[in-house]
Amino acid sequence: MRWTLRIISYGVFVVMLFVLVSIVVSGVPYFFRPGFFTAWPQRAMSEGGIFPMLIGSLMLMSLVFAISVPVGLIGTIFLSELAPRRISMFLKSLAGTMNSVPSIVYGVFGLAFFSVKLGFGTSLLSASLALSTMSIPFFMNSAVEFLRAVPKELREGVISLGANKLQATLMVLRASKNGILTSLMLTLGRAFSETAPILVTGAVFYSTKLPGKLTDPVMTLPTSIYAIVMNLGERSQWMAKAMASLMVLIMIAVYSLVQITRRNKRE
C-alpha cells in the first residue's frame, strides 16, 4: 500500500517537474535575443520580439485591475459586512457558481453582449470587460474568506466606540489587508493566464500598432501563443515557446509572492 502510493506519487512528481522544466527551459534561451522584449515581431513571427504582446497583456491587465478591483472589493464588503445573512449566502453561492462556469462561456457572453450588443467590437475594452466579468466573482469568493476570518471582537470593539459602518469596515479591511492582497494577486494571475475569453472578444493575431484607444483590438501573450502554435510553421515556434516560458515564470513569481504574503501574515 505504502509503496504503491509512493511510486504513484513519485511518478506524478516526475511528470509535473518535466512539464514545468521543459516549458521553461525550451523558452528561456530566446529571452537573450537582441530586441526580444523591445522589438516588434517580423516575417510572420519568425524574427523580432514580443513587445506588442507584452504591452497588450499589460494594458489588458491594467484595465481588468481597474474594473474588477473596485467592484469586487465593494461587492465583497457588502457580502461579508453589510448584507443580511440570507442575501449574503445567496450571493456567495452565486459567486461560487460563476466561478465554476467555463471561461469560454465568458468569452461567448462578452462577444454577444459587449462586442455586439453594446457595439464595442473586437477590442481591448470588450476583452477586459469579459475578463472582468469572470474575475470579479473569483476575487469575491477568495476575498470574502479573509474578511470573514477577522474576529468578531474587532468589529464589535470598533462599533462600541461609536464608529459608523464605513469606519468599522475600514478597520476590518485593514485587518485583512494581506488576505485581500493575496486574492488580488491570484485574481490577476488567473486573468493573465486565461485565453479563451479574449480570443473571442478582443484579440487580433497581428496588428501593426499598439491599441491607441479602448476600442482598438489588441495582441496579447496567450492569444499569440495559440495563434503561432496553430497557424504558423516551425520557424515561428521559438517565439511561442519563449512567450510560454515567460508566462510560466510570471505565474511562478505570482505564486511565490502569494506564499510570501501568506507567511508574513502568519508571523
Place this chain on the structure above:
Amino acid sequence: MSDVVFEIKDLYAFYDEHAALQSINLKIWEKRITAIMGPSGCGKSTLLRCLNRLNDLIPGFSLKGQILFRGQDIYQIKDLTEYRRRVTMVFQKPNPFPMSIFDNVAYGLRIHGITKKSILKDKVEQALRMAALWDEVKDKLKKPAVQLSGGQQQRLCIARALAVEPEVLLLDEPTSALDPIATTKIERLLEELAQQYTVVIVTHSMGQALRISDEVVFLYEGRLIEYGETSTIAKTPKHEVTKQFLTGKIG
C-alpha cells in the same frame, strides 16, 4: 483478591526530553474500576494511553520500564490489533465516526473479521443494550451518529468499544464534555460494566472517583504518590497532596 490484569513496573515516559511519567509502579485488578486522578498535566492521560499503546503514534514519544498485561510485556506484542481489541479505549470528547449509528458499533466487529449480517445485528444490539442506549436509538440505527446528543454519542462510543468484546475498558475523562445528567447515566453504566469488565478511568473529578471507583491512583507531576482502595484512601490519606486533593484545594 482477584487477578492482576496490568502490572506496571518502573515506568518512565518521555515526550522528547520531557519526562511525563517517572518511576510508576502499579497493579490494576480484574473486574474493578480503577480511577487515575491528579491535576491536569500530571500525566494521567499519558499513563492511560500507554496501556493501549496509543502513544506510539506520537512522534518523539519514548518509554522505559515495563507494562505487563496478564504477565506479557505489551511493548513486545506483535499483533497490536488483537491486543487493542482486548484492551480498548474511549476518549474524552465523543468521537463518533462519520457513519450511521449501526455502522459505528459494527465498525469494530467488521475490522475484526465479522461480516455476517445476522451476527452483526445481534452483536450491535447487544452492545447498544449494554451501553444503555438501545431504547433511545433502536428506531434510528441508520441515522448519522453525529445527530445524537453529546451524552448519547459518548454512550455510543462505549457501545462501539464493548462490541468488540474487550477485557479491559480504558476511559479518558469520558464525562468531562457532558452535562450532569449525561454524566450520571455514564457513571451508572460503568458501575454495571465493572461486573464483567476491568475498567480504568482517568478523571479529574474527585467526586466521580469517590462515587464509582474501587481503586484510586493519584499522580502528581508525573509521579505516583498514592494508590489503593478508594474507601481507605478517602478516609485516611497518607500523602499531603492527596489530602489537599480530597478537600478540593487542588483540582
Place this chain on the structure above:
Amino acid sequence: MMRKTVSFIFVSLTSLAAVIVAAALFAIVFFIFTESIRAIKEVGFGLFSPNWYPVWETDPEFGVGTMLLNSLILTVWTSVWVWTIGLSVAIYLHKYALNKEREVLLRILEYVSGIPSVVLGLFGVLILGNWFLRLGAWSAQNFLNASIVLSVLTLPFMTSLTFQSLEKVPRQLVEGAIALGAKDLAVMWIELRYAAPGIVNAMLSVFNRIFGETMIVLMVAGGANLLVRSLLDPVRPLTATLGSEIGEVAVGSLHYSALFFIAFLVLSGSLILNLLTNRITRKLERWIKG
C-alpha cells in the same frame, strides 16, 4: 446628519456592486440562451444529430451529437484517471510522506496549477505531439494526448483539495479507530468518510473543468468530428468547435446561433454540475456535522 448620509451612500454603493455581480450570471444565461433560440427554432432536434457541416452552402448541418459524445467520453475517461491518481497522491502525502517530500510535491503541484492552459496546449502540441508521431501515431493531436494534458491541468487541483480535506480529519477519530484495533485500511476508511464532502467536491469540480476546458482541446485534441474509437483518434469536443469557430462566424447567422447553442450546452452542464455538487456535499456533510 452628515454621518448618516455617508453611511447611507456607502451601504447603497456596496449593494449596487453586489447587484451587478448577481445580475451578471443572469445576464450570461439570458444572452446565451436568447442567441441560441434561432438555432433551436430552425434546426430543432437536428441539433443533436451527429453531423456538423455549418458552412456547407446548399444544406448545412448543425448537429452537435458527435461532439457532445466525444466531450463526455473525453471528460469521463480523463476524470477517472485524475480522480484515482489524485486521490492516491493525496493519501500518500497525508499518511506516509516525509515532511520534505510533502513540501516539495505540494510546491511543484502549485506551480503546475499556475501554468496557463494555452501553455499546456503548446506543450501538448510541440512536445507530446512529437513523441506521439515518433511512436507511430498517425496524428500528433489526438484523444490520448488531450487526455494527458487535461490531466496535468487538473491533477494539482484534485490532489491539493483532497489533501486539504484529509488533513482536516480530527485526530480523535483516527485515534478512536486505532484504539479499537483498526489496521491502516480501516483507519483510512474512516478518514475518507470524514473527508468525503471535500473529496466529492474536488471530483466534480475536476469533471466540470475538463468538460469546459477550451484551449487544450482546441489545440491538442485533433479536431476531427468523428466518434472516438481508439485512444489515438483525433477528436473534437464541444468547446473546441466553439472556440475555433465563434471568432470567424457572421454575427446573427444560423451558424452563429448554433454556436451559442453549444455555449448554452456547456453552460448548462456546468450549472447542473454545480447544483449537483452542492446537493451531494450538503448531504454528505450531515454525516459529519450534527
